[in-house]
Each structure stands twice: as structure tokens, then as C-alpha cells.
Amino acid sequence: MAADAGQVKLLGKWPSPFSNRVVLALKLKGVQYNYFEEDLSNKSEELLKSNPVHKKVPVLIHNGKPIAESLVILEYIDETWKSNPLLPDDPYQRASARFWARYLDEKCLPALWDAIWSDENGRAKAVEEAIANLKILENEIKDKRFFGGESIGLVDIAASFVGYWVGILQEIQGLELLTVEKFPKLVKWSEEFTSHPVIKEGLPPRDELFAFFNARATASK
């Protein structure tokens, strides 16, 4: 059932997990939207006008009003379209979800990204840092189906990089970060997450993502 969208436009970049977070949230809520693929080497006037502060994607434009920063956008979407809530009602659980989403952006994802693109000199330390962060997530998911509990929530969407991108990137770089031996619960969560029908349809196709980052990896060598 499509929710009444008004006019919803997303400026994004398909390989970007941050951009994709917004795609997943809109799809989970059944919101119709128009998508514009940004060329970040030649940013559109609309992007520069609607996100002059950071000049980054994603930007959501709803009835002409722009919202930037993926986590801010996710909360906006959750407050505007009420079906399939991304955050629970209880204030403490909401604070907890916000904490984990922030943690992902400030610590976990940067550590994983650094490890993936590390060179020989920095690799050991970067990988150690990435593993330490994955341990934290493994302890948090425990035996829950999703970080959000029984249904997908804000943290699951924020963790899509862990659940989908990391598997692809570590294969390209020949690294072993998220493995079932070391992180069985997190791997189980990633399988639940990526096989969810709406998520599966919303994530970028694996082979295309692989090709995109593989080209980048090759170019940097």
C-alpha cells in the first residue's frame, strides 16, 4: 500500500550505504519517491542548493523542503510516515537505538572502512580496530532477530554497511573481518537482514556493487 507521498525526491548515489539507508526506509514505509543519481564530481545545482553546508548525498526533498544527513532523514521519514515504525515508542529504547546508530556512524563504520582500504603499513592495526568494533556489535545483537527486535528498525538500516557492504568489500580486498567463525550472531543477523523482501529489493545488486568497488580497488593499487 503506497503511502501518500506529497512530492518526495531523493538525491543519492547508488553505491553509497548512506544514500541507500534512505532508499530502504522509504521502501519499508511504502513511500513513492523520485530518485536522482548524483555525479559527485559534477554536483547538481539542486544538491548544492539543498545541502549547501555539506554538499553531500543523501538529501531528501519533501514538498520542496530539503533534509540532509542520513540519520536525520531516517527520523524525519519515521515521523512523517507512520507505518512500519523504525523507532519504538518507549523513550529509553529510542535513546538506545539512537545511541547505536550514532555509534555505527562515529566509530564502527569508519573503523571498518579504514581496515578495508588500509595499506600494508597500517593494515594490522586497522583490522584490529575493525574487529574490536565488530565484537561490540556481536555483543549487542545477541539472539535478537534484528537490532530493532522482531522487526527491522533504525539500527538495522544504519548497520546495512556491516550487513551487506562489508561482505563484498572484504572479498575484494582479501580480508577476513566479518566471518561466521568470529561473529556467528552478527552473520546470522546479516542473513536475516539481507533476505528480508523489502531490504533485498532495496539494496544495490551484489554484482554491480562488487564491480564498482573492485574497479576502485584496482585503481588505487
Added chain:
Amino acid sequence: MADEVVLLSSWFSPFGMRVQIALAEKGINYEFKEEDLRNKSPLLLQTNPIHKKVPVLIHNGKIICESLIAVEYIDEVWSDKSPLLPSDPYQRAYARFWADFIDAKMYQPGRKTWTTKGDEQEASKKEFLECFKLFEKQLGDKPYFNGDNFGFLDVAFIPLHCWFQVIETFGEFKLEEEFPKYFDWVKRCLQRESVSNTLPDQKKIYALACLRRKQFGLD
């Protein structure tokens, strides 16, 4: 059942002050536990093992870390009084975006302006002033950053004011000349008891900064 509210923080932490102001706005009694950040208490390490930072809010045993998250929590739990976030989703997004901007873009350059020297200090000062200018512009003709009423974004920003004198002194610039609207807003905020009772004397902050600079080997 009475609420048990504890706040782990440090008297000079602008992040802790955000939570203090929010609690005061809501009229909530709480216990303030002063942390020595160079000798962190077992309670702090236990309640915030990931970041090991202040502030930590403990409400009836429930632990909330990260100042902006704690302020939203306070706003949601004690929603009957002094709302901090607006009710409109777009205005809420605006407040959250700019609060995030303070932490992600303005804070570090501001800090580096008084904790570094030479080229690094010059670059930090430039970045800080650019961010400050951009943020200050958001005030426009509004009485508060949040809009007509004192709210989330004001709570997020006002505590940093007590550190600005330090940044100005060691960065060798004066904000007052270029940003009169900002100072009007500061005066307006200081008229609120929640703010004036929370912000420490700028002289005390300055004395602390001088001590730290000596410890960093800058002076």
C-alpha cells in the same frame, strides 16, 4: 515512585551542561556526580564502556549516553513541561541537523584553536570561524535558534558559549564585533534560570584552559 536521576559529568563539560539545562527546564531533581576525566570512575567506565565519556544520564537505573540523545530522552520522558523539540517533523529535522553540525563541524576546530599552535591553530581558527558564521546565520530574525521558543538547538549550543572566551583569547579574535545577534541571543538565554544556573563562570573556564595549556606544553 520518585524518579532517581543521576548525571555523571564534569563541571566544565559543555556536553554535560546540555543535559543539566534540559533537566532544569523540566524541573527535574537529580544528583550530579563530578567525574575526574583523567581518573575515570568505575561507574563511568561501567555505564559508558564504549566511549568512556561524560555525560552519562542514569534514570531509574537506565543508562543514556551522548548528550543530544540524553536531551531528546529527557524531552520525551518529561513531555508535559517545556517542550524542547518542536512538534513538526521538518523543524525537528532542522534542529537535529544543526545540533549535529555543532558537534561534527564546529567543536573540534574550536577546541584546536586553543589547544594548538602555529599553522594547525591558524587552520583551526579559520575553520571554526567559518562554521560559527554559518551557524550564527541560522538565527536570522528569530529570538532563538529553535524558533520562537527556547529549545533543543539552543540547549545544544549555549553551553559552548562559556568556552568561546577561551577560543577568542588564544585565537586572538573577538566575536562580539562581528556577531551582535549572537550576543543578543546569549543574553536572552542567560535570562533563563536553567541556563544561568548551569553555565560556570567564564573566568573559571579560562583558568582551567590556562592550566591545560601549561600541561600540554603550550605556555
